[in-house]
Amino acid sequence: MIEVVNPTTEEVVGTVRAGTAGDVDTAVTRAVAAFPGWAATSVADRLAVVRAVADGLAARADELASTMTAEMGTPITFASKVQVPNPIGIVRGIETTLSSGYFDGEEIGNSLVLREPVGVVAAITPWNFPLQQMVAKVVPALAAGNTVVLKPSELAPFTADLLSEVLHGAGVPEGVFSLVHGTGPVVGEALAAHPMVDMVSFTGSTRAGRRVSALAAETVKRVTLELGGKSANVVLDDADLTRAVKIGVANAFMNNGQACSAWTRLLVPADRHDEALEVAAAAAAKYEPGDPALTTT
Structure with a gap:
């Protein structure tokens, strides 16, 4: 079993079963069997499922x-x-794409471009934006x-369980989507190496990406x-330095700084280094640690 720890209290808030390479093989085998039927469904039918996913996420937002x-x-x-x-916005965007004739084919010069499904997709996602990363891979x-076979981060698996419930509640058939909890070296590597997986989409560290x-x-x-x-975060000579640095610090603290898009390098003109440092320190000092479950934090 994998213990899931609340990083604020350091208390164990639950457990999930650690998947094995055998679990991956079972999920992939089911995905292979389900692929022909799902790929043959109409765009209208898949569009209905996508809409239901967006509604399901909205209904369980809290x-x-x-x-x-x-x-x-x-x-x-x-x-x-x-x-x-x-994530709800991402799903609504997919609705728009499907409705716009994306799969109707497109003539470019003397060529006809047809868009077809790849096959079995393995999705391996991180913990910092768990729902957004999963939705952005799985739903498209x-x-x-x-x-799709999804391996979410073992640090944030319960969000994946909720997404799985939403997907199946929206009408995604058994085998079309599977969820396998576990660690990267076991479940992640088994997915990346599986001969019946046609595509792998991974978000995470550069080291792990090389391995995948x-x-x-x-x-x-x-x-x-x-x-x-x-x-x-590049601040040019003619910028309002105080405003730019304050905004930069705010972006660095976004999501507790746990974001690939956090502005974690501040580049300023050399002759304004000390001034920028002073503004940044003052801005950072205003952020007080608190219980993330409280709306005042």
Whole structure:
């Protein structure tokens, strides 16, 4: 079993079963069997499922927000205003794409471009924006007619359980979507290496991304990697330095600083270094640690 720890209280808030390579093989085998039927469904039918997913997420918004706060520590206000609405917006955008004739084919010069599902997609997601990362991988893949096996972060697995319930409640058939909890070295590697997985989409560290890419290359899978980085905040000579630095610090503290898009490198003109440092220190001092379950935090 994997213990799930609330990072605020350091208390165990629940457990999930650690998946094995055998569990991955079972899920992938079911996905392979379900693929022909799901790929053959009409765009209208898949569109109906996507709409139901958006509605299902909206209906459980409060539960999703509080679950993320408990298992990965994001403030409940940020969870309610960003961590849940963003994924719902992504699903609504997929609705628009499906409705716009995306799969009708497109003539470019003398060529006819047809968009078809890839097959079985493995999605491996991180813990910092758990719902958004899962939705951004799983729902477009399903909408395109693929079947999906998801391995969420073992640090934030309960949000994945809720998403799974929403997906099946929206009409996603058994086998079309499967969820396998577990660690990267076991479940993640088994998915990346599985010969019947056609594509793997991974978000996480550069080190882990190299491993996923190497394993996937053995079977020449399609691979999508979103890896680590440090976002630069460049303040030019003519900027309002005080305002720019304050905004930069606010972005660095977003989601407790647990974001790939956090502005964690502040680059300022050398002759204003000391001034920028003073403003940044004063801005950071105004952020007080608190219970993320409280709306005042």
